Amino acid sequence: MTAASVVARRRALDAVAPWARRNGWTLGLVGFLGLLLVYTKLIQPSYDSSGIQGLAIGVLPLALAAVAQAVVVMSGGIDLSIGSMMAFTSVVCATMMKGQSQEFAVVVVLGVLVLGIVLGAVNGALVVLTKVPDIVVTLAMSFVWAGCALLVRAAPGGAAAEWLRNLVLGSFISEWIPKSAIVLIVIVAVIWIPVSRSRMGLSIYAIGSNRLAAFRSGIPVGRTKLFAYALTGLYAALAGLSLTASTGIGTPVPGPYTLMSVAAVVLGGVSLAGGRGGLFGPIVAVVVLQVIRTDMTFLSIDSNYAYVAQGLILVGVLMVGSFALMRRSRA
């Protein structure tokens, strides 16, 4: 029976170990974030719920951009047009909402989401049909979408419906639970969980993991890729909406979201080689980056050195990570 108990214990371990192994990176990030928040409280005792709310609103656009990037990266691609798609969808939203009723705004939001899907689908279709590397197609399309944004409005402006703005402002139930955090979680969960459970979700990982094997296993590689890009477009549109929601306007000039989203994705444990990772990691990574910036403000660090620090931290975290991985592969 001792043997039985041993077996039982091994069973339990087998159950936990793989999960921990697969999510080790994200767990590490969460821990790091925890430490950061504690440190923040130490250097700025007055940092409280309103700070948390600011944090939640602040991360929203980049977090959604990172999610968008993560999806396409997991499918083995990369999308350098996310920033432009955000700008485009954001100006469309702000322009159409200006002087319109709250109800109409709902239609606008739905319309913008559809637009996002279309933009993403166009990217995907081009990648699939032309066989041109993803990075080139999306790089080129980043100019196209930015141009479209400028067509919609030459200068920043427009308006956001009241309910849209309130969606991300303030808190929910407790003042420690910012609305925008809820919004983020809901958006990601509602769309991604069903997808990832579906066969399509598996296929996304599959084509990212090994294209030839996926093809030989009878997966419609092209269609899957298209879907992944469409999904990315959808999330990019949501990110664009979050811009409009938090600023109340649309800006035709793309923000610094594209490359930062790539950074966040990698920081979040998604392999740029594709096939691995999730959406939670990148989101945590974005929050970490934001908190670090806040801390540097609290410490009144010279902005130029803040840039240096940001770079070093980016690399530092990854180095520590790769060290940990090396150790594990040795063991």
Added chain:
Amino acid sequence: SSSTGTTGPSGPKTFTIGYSNGGSVGNGFREEQVCTAKAQVKMYPEITNLTVIHRNTDAAGQLSDIRDLIAKNVNAIVFNPNDPDALNPALEEAAAKGIVTVSVDAYVTDPHTWNLYNNQIKYAELGAKWLFDQMGGTGTVWYTRGLAGHPADSDRDIGFQTVLKQYPNIKVVPSNSGVFTGWDPATTTNLTNDFISSGQYDKIQGIWASGMGKQIVDAIKAANKPFVPIVDADIGGFVSQLLDPTNFPGLKGAAVTNTASVGGAGVTMALKLLKGETITQSAGAGRPNTVLLDPVLLDNTTDAGKAALKAWQSVPGLDQLWPLSLSIQGWTTYDPNTVPASCKGA
């Protein structure tokens, strides 16, 4: 809330100020702006700390930067807005906490915030008027603009178009909406080279520039083309070109002030507000709590003009891409020559 400031050991109230700059890191105008702010802070012992956040980001990013400053409990926030409306949510939160907010170099629509900025519409009008007059009211103008979608650029366009209407015989190339340099030297140089090599340059009689005049003039010189009248901002490099007939023979041009000292002025305004002093707002501004800085135009067509332009080069050896006018009557109290030094301080 700590808006009334904390009472320092010395007795009198002391204040901390936050400064937010949402873009163009390394850009001469923006950096000089921050430096003037630092220089001005040195003038006020009661200001104990100036926290500067200067990074390349968009309106949403600046929004969170300002929120960070609010969370830091500064007494006042001076900022160069990325957008007139976008920052309002954070500005309201600041007002709720009793934090004084001052917008420099461009206005914001938030009612609690004071604006202090160069009148960009006027900037464009002055330049355009001078240019069109130089051309005798007829001819073709190459309209080179800044960054598409940037508020200042949009304001300048408004000014340019109003004057254009008054000169029916002035034609604008490439189109009435002009061409964008993105305020980027390399882009401008390529743009100008292509413009010249395609022969379009030979068909124009004037150039309206938005801050990249130096690069345009250099490109024309490199192509050994005759100069046409050109108007641009008071960037050091451009002004020295105007004052250098040996290297730039026949270059007729005018420089319009677009002072970066708004940074320092913003600090002064913030302090006045913190101390509850009254500020006289500009009448023509068209919005409350606003102080407009009206630009000045100088050209090199007259000796008087040349002399005045020379006078602008008050600080020797200043970086060529930095604006010259380093002080604003009544708003900055530092000695312009101390500005470069104050840049070095973290």
Added chain:
Amino acid sequence: MTAAVRANRWLDAAAWRNLFRDRPLIPLTGLLLLLVITIQIADPGIVTLPWWGVIMRASVPLAILAGCQTLTMLTGGIDLSVATVASMAGFVTATFVNSPGGWVQGMAVALAAAALAGLVTGIGVGVFRVHPLIMTLAMSFVVLGFSNVWQLQMVQTGAGVPSQLRWVGSNLLLDVIPYSFLVFVPLTLLILLGLRRTGYGRLLFAIGDNPIAARLSGVRSPQILIVLYVISAVLAAIAGLIISGFTNTASVSLADTYLLPSVAAAVIGGTSIMGGRGGFAGTIVGALILTVLTALLTVLGLPEPTRQIVFGSIIVVVAAAYTRVTGES
């Protein structure tokens, strides 16, 4: 083989495809000429020798920066720090013109700084296995931060682009040959020869194609990657010097707008972002294509939005056409 090729039409097409696949320069040059013809139609008489001079002069720095991308991409990497490194080099050099050492010392310092940055990047990528995209992105932050600190230290040094750089960067011999060729041509020969004929060049391809295979046959990739990123950074610095001469401007953000085009030029030039395939010759043509394209847009005098849309679309079309004819996927 050729007999077989003659055999039937279909074979012919395939043979062409193979030819193109093994000689990507042919279709690329074709595309370039197509663009030139278009611009000639858009503005008759524009295409003259001096025009070519202007185009080449503008292409040189882009080609060099795209060269950095090419070399790094061959190993499956990419270098997003070229723009900031280039700007830094140009700026640092300018800040030394009035120093006792003069611009020569300035260039020395600039190149050394660049090499240092490259060394750190190389160590990160080669030894610590940080993904190049992230490593170089982070390095671009670091370099921007430091060079801006430098700017604030040097605001009053009367920084100015040395006349020698201006001459190299912006003057044309007989209105046709850019003097930057004095730098560019030797560099090109060095890179081409290095890639084709030296063990080091072979190793770049090997690492990019299959790191495991490379390792199993005794290749120590860290050393190679470190050297690579140093080379890339130094190339970027040289490009930066030429750009500051070209624009007669010294600014810490001078070369920013070159970053994405440099990537585009390399990939249009037929270098695989996945590594193991490509070359510098194609990259040069890629750079020319992009330069002619911008010139075309200026000639057309389109409004900014349309300008951007057309620019993007044409890149997709060019890349797609290229992919079609070479049958690469």
Added chain:
Amino acid sequence: MTVTADLLLEATGVSKTYGAVVALKSASLAVRPGEVHALVGANGAGKSTFVKILTGVVHPDAGRIVVRGRERTAHSPAEARRGGLISVYQEPSLIPDLDIRANLRLTETPREPFRHWLGELGLRDLDLSTLARRLPLASLRIIDLARALAIEPDVLMLDEMTAALPANLTERVLDVLGRVRGGDRSVIFISHRLIEIAAVCDRATVLREGETVGVVDVTAGTEERIVELMLGQSVEALSARTAAVAGPESRARAATPRISARSLSSGTRLNDASFDLYPGEVLGVVALEGQGQDELFDILAGSERPRGGELLVDGKPANFRHPADAIRVGLVYVAADRAEALLMQRSIRENIALPFSSRLRHWGLIDLGREREKVDGAVATLQIDARAGGEVRRLSGGNQQKVTIARWVAGGVRTMLCFDPTRGIDIRTKTQIYRLLRDMADAGAAILLYTSELKEVQLVCDRAIVIFGGRVVGEVSAAEGDEPTLLRAAYNLRSESAVPEGVAAMLASTSSGADASTPAGPGPSEVPQ
């Protein structure tokens, strides 16, 4: 052959050209219901291309494919799958980053049948939640097969399925195929091992240079004929043993061993491996799947560091941190998996020249002339079909395999570690490689040879060590190293004790026909019933 309605699959006049390379010209194939049909041919004959065409991976230039009397051409594997045509490729088509369960869902494979076949194939206790990436190649291959079987395809195609399998698993597979046979479903079986074909196949279609040159009913003694058809020439005895090899006793022992392993251990697989490898000998390594041989070779090749034990090279202790270290002291490694060894997008030449041309050390230009000599020499020795030229990716699998060997041969060899070097290589070239190994040994090189094809031991080795459970459990001299003995040893059985019935089946099958290249295989009598 005549077009009969009762054919399950019939392909006629199939042709495929890659640029200037003709992969298939008018190849034909007729598969009857319920048969196991062999597709044989030299490397580059077009077998894989044929299979790929049948399963929609590659589109033919011409040709007619009829399944169950209805004409159809698959445009994608998915379509072929629906049509009841499934292929198991040499390189596993499982998704590395998904666990087995997810992989099954992906291909909509019914769980229970899969489990069943997995059991049949001897992987009963496989944890379905392990990532494919973490499983050894052989297991992946087995899972692939089980997955295919579970869908119950009309025609199952195995492209060199067994090439990389150790003896015990091979025998399992053959065993299972034997049982699938019958009913109205069929198997197309590609292998370069006639012994396997003899064991399970009913008929064989022979390809030569993309053409079907004959269909043979497989019965005892047809191998000669098959080989003749394959090579287009009658075969002289393909035995590798030219001169009588002096026994290990007389040679070597005097000299200091090139390699001596002292109780090497690594991970969990390799526990205590000790042996000596002398200059001038070919030392065989015999082991079942996963007995630690992979780890052993990794250590010797310098790509993994031992947990314990000591390694002496030429009597001096060696401590490799990187394959380069091993190569410097003359230990070169012919990798197990060619995907790990080749630069797929580079030319044959660059691949072969990689170790000696591409050195960071000596700068300056490569001496192309000298390089070409070496490369051409190696290409000739290994008869690499270089028609596809440009990229190694375009070579046939077998030819790719040859390139991995040529790389080291070109450089000149002191000590070579070969992990199943003849995997996927046709008979003629195999004998070439046997000769090559012998010649190198006779020239004083030391060669360590792991082979999944036991008969090779007798053909090339002077002696063989047997690894079981991570230990070297015995040594067999070439003389008594016939298959039954080796197999028993591999199972770590004492010679008198009984052999597992599976093994018996294997031995029985081997007996069913002497391979052209072997002295008549062991008869049933030798197997304890």
